[in-house]
Amino acid sequence: MKTIEKNRKKGLAAVVLAAGKGTRMRSSVAKILHPLCGLPLGAWPIEAARAAGAKPIVVVVGHQAEEAGLALSKAAPDARLSFAVQEEQLGTGHAVMCARREIEASKAGRVLILCGDVPCLTGSTLSRLARAGEKADIALLTFEPAEPGRYGRIVRDERGRVTGIVEAADATAAQKKIREVNAGIYCMGTGFLLRALDGLTDDNAQGELYLTDLVELASKEGGKVTAVSAEEEEVQGVNDRVDLARAAKMLRARINDKLMRGGVSFEDPSATYVDAGVKIGADSMIAAGAHLIGETRLGTGVEIGPCAVVQNSHLQAGAVIKAHSVLDSATVEAGASVGPFARLRPGTVIGRKASVGNFVEVKNARLGEGAKSGHLTYLGDADIGPKANIGAGTITCNYDGKDKFRTKIGRGCFIGSNSALVAPVSIGKNGYVAAGSTITQDIPEGALGVARGRQRNIEGWTSRTKAKKISRPTPGPSRPARRKRRRS
Ligand code: UD1
Ligand code: MG
Numbered sequence: 001m002k003t004i005e006k007n008r009k010k011g012l013a014a015v016v017l018a019a020g021k022g023t024r025m026r027s028s029v030a031k032i033l034h035p036l037c038g039l040p041l042g043a044w045p046i047e048a049a050r051a052a053g054a055k056p057i058v059v060v061v062g063h064q065a066e067e068a069g070l071a072l073s074k075a076a077p078d079a080r081l082s083f084a085v086q087e088e089q090l091g092t093g094h095a096v097m098c099a100r101r102e103i104e105a106s107k108a109g110r111v112l113i114l115c116g117d118v119p120c121l122t123g124s125t126l127s128r129l130a131r132a133g134e135k136a137d138i139a140l141l142t143f144e145p146a147e148p149g150r151y152g153r154i155v156r157d158e159r160g161r162v163t164g165i166v167e168a169a170d171a172t173a174a175q176k177k178i179r180e181v182n183a184g185i186y187c188m189g190t191g192f193l194l195r196a197l198d199g200l201t202d203d204n205a206q207g208e209l210y211l212t213d214l215v216e217l218a219s220k221e222g223g224k225v226t227a228v229s230a231e232e233e234e235v236q237g238v239n240d241r242v243d244l245a246r247a248a249k250m251l252r253a254r255i256n257d258k259l260m261r262g263g264v265s266f267e268d269p270s271a272t273y274v275d276a277g278v279k280i281g282a283d284s285m286i287a288a289g290a291h292l293i294g295e296t297r298l299g300t301g302v303e304i305g306p307c308a309v310v311q312n313s314h315l316q317a318g319a320v321i322k323a324h325s326v327l328d329s330a331t332v333e334a335g336a337s338v339g340p341f342a343r344l345r346p347g348t349v350i351g352r353k354a355s356v357g358n359f360v361e362v363k364n365a366r367l368g369e370g371a372k373s374g375h376l377t378y379l380g381d382a383d384i385g386p387k388a389n390i391g392a393g394t395i396t397c398n399y400d401g402k403d404k405f406r407t408k409i410g411r412g413c414f415i416g417s418n419s420a421l422v423a424p425v426s427i428g429k430n431g432y433v434a435a436g437s438t439i440t441q442d443i444p445e446g447a448l449g450v451a452r453g454r455q456r457n458i459e460g461w462t463s464r465t466k467a468k469k470i471s472r473p474t475p476g477p478s479r480p481a482r483r484k485r486r487r488s
Pocket of ligand 1: 165
């Protein structure tokens, strides 16, 4: 008991087993790298371990180890991560052996061991397990699934004490009937773990080094094993894409519930897709079908219309994004309005109270405060001053087939409809462009640029044309007749 007390004082590390390929995903991508609500699958249990206070967190990687290391480090910047490589997947016990050096170096008294494919596991359940681990050599999460299937069965003695785990492949018919199963998530005393690992053998149906055998070893040497019960939906692993979709649904509900409790309204949370990293201010309204992706941040009172897709964008207080708009790496300042059916591409800034309407595409451009572009327009590589008004059908011609150039439109300018502004070109403050112009030269402040054919009206043209049509000679012979004539 004394050594167990010491464990508690010495802190908590974690090992996340993630070297497996995930054959049942039927994918060229390692299982832990599959995206799940904005994070790679493997980042979710890492975050749970971090929330439970584990540091360092040693991730055992194998398949696509390099990609996994990069993706997980990026996705879990707040966790103190280190990586151990398991070249060959010789079993869960062997995977932990591969992290031996990191476990020793951590000097932690207890180690949480969990799998990389249990994304729905919460920090609070892990904390509960870690607390049980303060007074045990092994504390493990168990649950009773509707279908025990491939899970390891928990074997208890007549006094109810856990004495071992039998893998489904090794279980007798009677053991297969045991309802309580192993979630594969443990908290072990470091001293016990490092010593006992050496006692594992691969004498079993799968010829693997089973981590689960440590339970029997602990029990046999009179150590303490504590089972902590967990909910199936939390500890269920992801093995295939059906499981992945189920996990996504659950995590989405958690994300949305948390946001709603923080003052955000959802028209239909079950039909709204918000990534884990998205932040939304109170009194924002999110319509059904919206996708809020990546590093998106919304201020207070933002409205997101039906089926809008907002990725890595920053929407300030009171911004309104109307139905079916698509935003990527854009900033929409306070009170501005976008859409419906607008597209904001990277580098776009829509200034305060500015508005961009339907079928307007903006890229690497800034619209100043109160500027307007209501309809059918392309604004690429442009600086548009405050209060400017961009008529329907305006195009900034930013590309000459080789290089990109900027268009500058000053404060209060008015660009008539269906104008092409051939960059580089600049229009001074309060300048006007006559509708239908193709502007290739700068327009000075306050001037009107007209660049189109001058209109002339031809009097009586209609009636003369009609008269010509009427006086046309009567039609010639029918087609077959003509052909016959040619042949003759
Ligand atoms: C394991 C448990 C089983 C438990 C189940 C819960 C063992 C022997 N069995 O079985 O009792 O009910 O989890 O889901 O531990 N991994 C490696 N390297 C390896 C093998 C596995 O990193 O050599 C990783 C996998 O990537 C995965 C995790 O360990 O994240 C679990 O491995 P898996 O093969 O799925 O174990 P199960 O057979 O499910
Ligand atoms: Mg498994």
